[in-house]
Amino acid sequence: ESNHISEALAKYASDNQDVKIKLITDTQANLKKKLKNYELDLAIIDGSVTDTSFETRLLDTDRLVFVTDVSHPLAEKSSVTLDEIRKEKLILRLPGSGTANMFIAALEARDISIEAYNVILEVDNVATIKDLVMQKYGVSVLAESACLDEIMKNRLAALPIDQLQMRREINIIYTKNLQYMDFPDEIIRTYNDVR
Template identity: 30%
Template sequence: MIDLKLLTFITVAKTKNYTRAADILNITQPGVSQHIKALEDYYNVKLFYKHGKQMELTSEGRLLFSYAIEVNRMSEMIKHELINKSSIINKYYVGATLTIGGYVLPKIIGEYRKKYENTDIILYVENTEAIIKRLYSGDIYLGVIEGPFNKAKVKYEKFRDDELVLAVSKSHPFAEKKSVAIEEVLQNKLILREKGSGTRKVFENKLIASGYRLEDMNVYMEIGNITALISLVESNLGCTIISKEAVKASVKADKLKIVPIKNFNIMREFNFVYLDQSQYGFIKDFIEFCKNPK
């Protein structure tokens, strides 16, 4: 457990507000002020300045914040490891993006659990940005993500390739065509994943690289839940760009059809990401199992 004053500092830095920080920490606002004052006196620096109604970090505050986040992450890792040392069942925390967590990892985790009966894997399923944040905060040991990320800040290993495809209902006008142009897709009602998702980012990056503007897209809906997104497309409310993995069942059930886009293939990688070696035994073993399920 890190010092409460440092935890208070992290919370204020994230919320930018003393009152909200006090509510989250279940302490009084004067208590929050005292903790920040104590840190400022100890380091002999100013950590925050007022900008409108928000508290912003000074340059010294930003430096302390980067160290404080790392201290908090290591504290969480130590806690998890010590709990595992004294438990019959070892728990490991893994984060996965929605496509991977919903359509790729569940079966693998089930098989892994059969092989290692004394191991539980707690899976967090969120978008790419949220999984990276969990990794930095120490909530998870390992992330399995889709789409681009800052490779300079994490250790990573490729899992597999994935393809994004155009999926439409059997009643959609595109369903009768052998292929469509990307311009036709952009003008149609697009039902897309929310901003911050790996799928959305990869599609947008491909458009920009191909000379299109994001404003060219006719985004009809933005959906954070893949199951809901697929249901909307099955109901013929629009078309979507989505992982081929996610629509396998719907295509097999003849509810959706994949329509090729002329000269516009969208490939991406699924990657494992982690930060340090503290749980490298589990990380290495789980990565190997995912690549070669036994």
């Protein structure tokens, strides 16, 4: 989801000519399955991992925020309430994604169902969600790191949601028998250089 992560992987591949990186986006469950089947060397996921068959390295921390186009009336506020979001058309990540799971869990912790919100579209691609929000089809709840470029270019506004603390870890996970054990640390160093 993060532009910095993609940039770090591109820089690492560019600096290490013998390395080929294939970048795919999928649900956590599918990424973990691909790791276990040796279809992937590592995965970058949001949230912690309890499965002891994986090694985990913290890459960064992030938070989920309310995202809207900059001309939306709520964009001028310092934060938004759950009641304000309830009145909006929501474009969310697909159920099963870390982002959707975290938002839904935060609502449920307050005894609120996602069904109380007007979710008009569920999308598997963050770039598509950002484009739709910028075109004023709705608002979203996304990782702040995934929106930094658009925020800096004043194309999207990102606001904290009152009563919800949605901080999360971004972790590199890999199997215990990863062939290149230095690879996760090298990715972390490159990531820290580019952000």
